[in-house]
Amino acid sequence: MEQSPKAQRVVARRALANEIAQAIRLRMYRPGEWLRQIDLEEKFQATRFDVRAALEELAVRKTIEHVPNRGYRVAEIDLATYFAIRDTRIILEAGAMAGVVANIAPEAIERLAVLAGEFGDAVVSGTRIEQSEINSAFHHLIYAHCGNPVLEEMIWALRDRSRGSRVTVWASHQALLASDRDHHAMVEALRRKDVPRLAEIIRQHIDKDMVDETGQGPSQRVTDTSQSRGSEVSEDT
Amino acid sequence: MEQSPKAQRVVARRALANEIAQAIRLRMYRPGEWLRQIDLEEKFQATRFDVRAALEELAVRKTIEHVPNRGYRVAEIDLATYFAIRDTRIILEAGAMAGVVANIAPEAIERLAVLAGEFGDAVVSGTRIEQSEINSAFHHLIYAHCGNPVLEEMIWALRDRSRGSRVTVWASHQALLASDRDHHAMVEALRRKDVPRLAEIIRQHIDKDMVDETGQGPSQRVTDTSQSRGSEVSEDT
DNA sequence: TGCGTAATAATTGGCGCCAATTAAGTTGCA
DNA sequence: TGCAACTTAATTGGCGCCAATTATTACGCA
Numbered sequence: 001m002e003q004s005p006k007a008q009r010v011v012a013r014r015a016l017a018n019e020i021a022q023a024i025r026l027r028m029y030r031p032g033e034w035l036r037q038i039d040l041e042e043k044f045q046a047t048r049f050d051v052r053a054a055l056e057e058l059a060v061r062k063t064i065e066h067v068p069n070r071g072y073r074v075a076e077i078d079l080a081t082y083f084a085i086r087d088t089r090i091i092l093e094a095g096a097m098a099g100v101v102a103n104i105a106p107e108a109i110e111r112l113a114v115l116a117g118e119f120g121d122a123v124v125s126g127t128r129i130e131q132s133e134i135n136s137a138f139h140h141l142i143y144a145h146c147g148n149p150v151l152e153e154m155i156w157a158l159r160d161r162s163r164g165s166r167v168t169v170w171a172s173h174q175a176l177l178a179s180d181r182d183h184h185a186m187v188e189a190l191r192r193k194d195v196p197r198l199a200e201i202i203r204q205h206i207d208k209d210m211v212d213e214t215g216q217g218p219s220q221r222v223t224d225t226s227q228s229r230g231s232e233v234s235e236d237t
Numbered sequence: 238m239e240q241s242p243k244a245q246r247v248v249a250r251r252a253l254a255n256e257i258a259q260a261i262r263l264r265m266y267r268p269g270e271w272l273r274q275i276d277l278e279e280k281f282q283a284t285r286f287d288v289r290a291a292l293e294e295l296a297v298r299k300t301i302e303h304v305p306n307r308g309y310r311v312a313e314i315d316l317a318t319y320f321a322i323r324d325t326r327i328i329l330e331a332g333a334m335a336g337v338v339a340n341i342a343p344e345a346i347e348r349l350a351v352l353a354g355e356f357g358d359a360v361v362s363g364t365r366i367e368q369s370e371i372n373s374a375f376h377h378l379i380y381a382h383c384g385n386p387v388l389e390e391m392i393w394a395l396r397d398r399s400r401g402s403r404v405t406v407w408a409s410h411q412a413l414l415a416s417d418r419d420h421h422a423m424v425e426a427l428r429r430k431d432v433p434r435l436a437e438i439i440r441q442h443i444d445k446d447m448v449d450e451t452g453q454g455p456s457q458r459v460t461d462t463s464q465s466r467g468s469e470v471s472e473d474t
Numbered sequence: 475t476g477c478g479t480a481a482t483a484a485t486t487g488g489c490g491c492c493a494a495t496t497a498a499g500t501t502g503c504a
Numbered sequence: 505t506g507c508a509a510c511t512t513a514a515t516t517g518g519c520g521c522c523a524a525t526t527a528t529t530a531c532g533c534a
Contacts, residue, residue, distance in 0.1 A: 036485075036486095037485075037486070037487095038484090038485075047518080047519070047520095048519080048520085049517095049518060049519055049520090050518095052486090052487080053293070056290070056293065056294070057293070057297050060294050060297040060298060061297060068486090068487090068525095069485085069486060069487080069524080069525050069526060070485090070486080070525090070526075070527095071485075071486065081386070081387065084385045084386055084387040084388065085387050087336075087385055087387075087388065088329075088385060088387045088388045088391065091328065091329060091332030091333070091388065092325075092328060092329070092332075095328030095329075095332060096328070099324075148321045148324055148325060149318070149321055150318065150321040150322050150324075150325045150395075150398075151321065151324065151325045151328065154325065154391065158387075161387075273515075273516095274515075274516070274517095275514090275515075284488080284489070284490095285489080285490085286487095286488065286489055286490090287488095289516090289517080305495095305516090305517090306494080306495050306496060306515085306516060306517080307495090307496075307497095307515090307516080308515075308516065475534105476533105476534090477532105477533090477534090478531105478532095478533090478534105479530100479531085479532085479533100480529105480530085480531080480532095481528105481529085481530075481531090482527100482528080482529070482530090483526105483527085483528070483529085484525105484526085484527075484528085485524105485525085485526075485527085486523105486524085486525075486526085487522100487523090487524080487525095488521105488522095488523085488524090489519105489520105489521095489522105490519105490520105490521100491518105491519095491520100492517100492518095492519105493516105493517090493518085494515105494516085494517080494518095495514105495515085495516075495517095496513105496514085496515075496516085497512105497513085497514075497515090498511100498512085498513075498514085499510105499511080499512075499513085500509105500510085500511070500512085501508105501509090501510075501511085502507105502508090502509085502510095503506105503507090503508085503509100504505105504506090504507090504508105
C-alpha cells in the first residue's frame with residue numbers, strides 16, 4: 001500500500017530535524033553560527049516550510065536558539081549552563097545505572113567490553129571522530145539497557161544540548177586515556193553488578209570529560225555538591 | 238519604546254503554548270480528547286498559525302500527541318510509560334535535593350513550612366484544585382532552590398508529561414494525609430540539612446502519589462531502584 | 475581618514491487560501 | 505432490519521507570496 005502524500009511530509013519533516021541535529025552533532029555547524037533557511041532548503045532539498053518546522057522543533061528541544069527576526073543559530077551556552085547540564089547529566093546517568101544492572105544481559109556486557117577495547121585502539125590510532133563515535137556507541141549501548149525509555153531519551157537530549165559549547169572534549173591525551181580506563185572499569189563493575197561503583201565511575205567520567213580540559217575543577221560546579229556532600233556525611237551525627 | 242509587531246507575535250505564540258499547557262494541567266482537556274484548532278482559535282483569540290505553532294511545540298514537548306490528518310490530542314500514556322516517567326522523576330527530584338540543601342536560604346525553608354501548613358488545611362477543607370495548586374507551589378518552591386535551572390526545567394517538563402494518564406492522584410483521603418505528612422517531614426529534613434533523608438522522602442512521596450491509588454505496588458516498577466537505594470545511602474561512608 | 479546617516483540588499487516570518495484527508499450522514503440493497 | 509457503499513461536511517495541513525525587519529554598503533561631512 002502506498003503512503004499518502006501528507007503522511008510522507010510529516011515523516012520528512014521529523015527526519016529533517018534529525019538530519020540537522022546530526023549535522024550539528026558532527027560540528028558542521030559551530031556554536032554561534034547562523035542556520036540560514038535558504039541554505040538549508042538547498043542543502044537538504046526541502047521546502048522552506050519544512051525547514052522552518054524542523055528549526056522550530058530543534059529550538060524547542062534547545063539544540064538551537066531562536067532570535068526573532070534574526071533567525072536560528074546553534075545555541076552558544078554559557079559556562080553556568082554548561083555546568084548545570086553536566087550536573088544534571090551526572091544525576092541522570094548515574095541514576096540509570098540501577099536499571100542497567102537489573103536489566104542488562106551478559107551478552108550485552110560482552111559487546112560493551114568489545115567496544116571498550118575498540119575505543120582503546122582508537123585512542124592510539126584513530127581520528128577524533130572515530131573516537132567520538134565509538135564512545136557514543138559505548139554509552140548508547142549502556143543506556144539502551146536501562147529499561148526506561150523516558151530516561152534514555154532524556155539522557156540523549158541532554159547530551160545534545162551540551163554540544164553548544166566551544167569546549168572541546170578530550171583536549172589532552174591524558175583525558176583520552178582516562179576515558180579509556182573508565183570504560184573498562186565500567187564493564188568490570190557491570191560484571192560484578194556493583195551499582196554504587198558504576199555510579200561513581202560515571203560521575204567521575206562525566207566530570208573529567210566536561211571539566212578537565214577547561215582547567216576548571218569539579219569543586220567549582222554551580223550545584224555545589226561539595227558542601228552537600230560534606231553535610232551528607234556529617235549531618236546526622 | 239514600543240515593541241515591534243513581529244516580536245510581539247513571537248511572545249504571543251510562546252504564551253499561547255503555555256496557556257494551552259496550563260489548560261491541560263487544569264484538566265480542561267482530558268487525556269485522549271482532541272484539540273480542535275478552530276476551537277482553540279476562538280477560545281484564545283489567536284490566529285490559526287499561532288495555534289498550530291503552539292500545538293507543535295507541545296507535541297515536541299510530548300504534552301500532546303500529533304496524529305497526521307487527525308490533529309492533536311492530549312497524549313494518553315500507557316502504564317509502562319507512566320511508570321517510566323515516575324522512575325525518572327524519582328531520579329531527578331531525589332537527585333536535586335543535594336543542590337537544594339546547599340543553596341536554600343532559611344527564610345525559604347520557613348516559606349515552605351507555611352505552604353506545608355496550608356496544604357494540611359486544604360486537605361480537610363479545600364477543593365481538589367486548591368490542594369493541587371498548593372502542592373504544586375510547595376514543590377515549585379523547593380526545586381526553585383536547587384541551583385540548577387536545567388534540572389529544574391526537566392523536573393517540570395516530566396511532571397507535565399505524567400498528566401496524560403487517566404490515573405487520578407490522591408484517590409483516597411489516606412493518600413492526601415500521607416502527602417501532608419511527607420511535606421512536613423521534608424521541611425524538617427531541610428532544616429537539618431539531611432540530604433539522604435530528603436531524597437528518601439521524595440522517593441516515597443512520588444511512589445505514593447503515582448502508585449497507591451492504582452493498587453500497584455512500588456515493587457513492580459520498571460527501573461529497579463531497590464538495589465541502588467541501599468547503596469546510595471552508604472556510598473560515601 | 476573616521477564616523478554618522480541614508481539607501482539598498484538580504485532574510486525572516488505572518489497568514490490566507492485551498493487541496494488532501496478523514497469523519498459523519500445517507501441511501502440502497504439483501 | 506443490518507450492512508456496505510456512496511455522498512456530503514468538517515477538519516487538517518502545505519505552501520507561496522510579500523510585508524516587516526535587519527544587515528550591508530555607499531555616501532557625505534567634519
